[in-house]
Amino acid sequence: MALVKYNNNSISAVTSAPLIPLGALTHIKTLTASSSATLSFVHGSSDVVLDSTYPIYKFEFINIHPSASDGRFLFNLSIDGGSNYNVTKTTTFFRAYNNEGFDNTALSYETSDDLAQSTSFQRLSDTTGNDNDQSCVGSLNLFSPSSTTFVKHFLSTTNTYQDSDYSVNNYVAGYGNTTSAVNGIQFKFDSGNIDSGKIKLYGIKDS
Numbered sequence: 001m002a003l004v005k006y007n008n009n010s011i012s013a014v015t016s017a018p019l020i021p022l023g024a025l026t027h028i029k030t031l032t033a034s035s036s037a038t039l040s041f042v043h044g045s046s047d048v049v050l051d052s053t054y055p056i057y058k059f060e061f062i063n064i065h066p067s068a069s070d071g072r073f074l075f076n077l078s079i080d081g082g083s084n085y086n087v088t089k090t091t092t093f094f095r096a097y098n099n100e101g102f103d104n105t106a107l108s109y110e111t112s113d114d115l116a117q118s119t120s121f122q123r124l125s126d127t128t129g130n131d132n133d134q135s136c137v138g139s140l141n142l143f144s145p146s147s148t149t150f151v152k153h154f155l156s157t158t159n160t161y162q163d164s165d166y167s168v169n170n171y172v173a174g175y176g177n178t179t180s181a182v183n184g185i186q187f188k189f190d191s192g193n194i195d196s197g198k199i200k201l202y203g204i205k206d207s
Contacts, residue, residue, distance in 0.1 A: 151176060
């Protein structure tokens with residue numbers, strides 16, 4: 001079987017080539033915390049897109065480090081451009097954990113961390129330590145926030161390094177019980193500031 005050898009002239013003669021897929025995720029905005037009380041994404045502000053452009057929006061939490069020990073990472077939604085974060089939500093919360101000594105493990109539903117028709121901020125994590133090597137990571141998917149027909153479903157998974165040397169994996173899901181368009185989302189800890197870390201916002205395209 002003969003080998004085909006290409007040279008510069010043969011390559012330069014190519015007039016078209018298949019497009020390389022860019023992937024489903026489109027980066028929209030990255031917010032970096034620096035002793036920040038909150039991190040907020042508001043549609044139309046600072047190049048943030050949170051409308052019908054994408055059917056799904058994905059937020060990624062990268063080494064979210066609290067200023068105060070035992071802080072729980074929270075979020076809430078806005079329908080008025082960030083003036084208020086108080087959308088009514090119904091949610092579920094369960095977690096799995098294991099410690100470094102491998103002598104205390106469990107998988108449990110957490111009734112104290114879910115909401116039932118509440119406007120309060122929803123917990124996304126268990127308590128996170130504020131030692132230099134401790135943080136919270138994870139993601140949240142928000143579905144069709146601009147819909148004026150359906151409620152606003154979300155799914156989130158986080159993992160925290162708890163101050164008592166536990167790995168705690170948290171699973172949260174629910175819906176914002178509103179048919180108004182959601183155009184803002186805010187993240188914070190329930191005590192202290194977000195000392196450092198990044199939140200990245202992506203849009204997920206239709207297939």
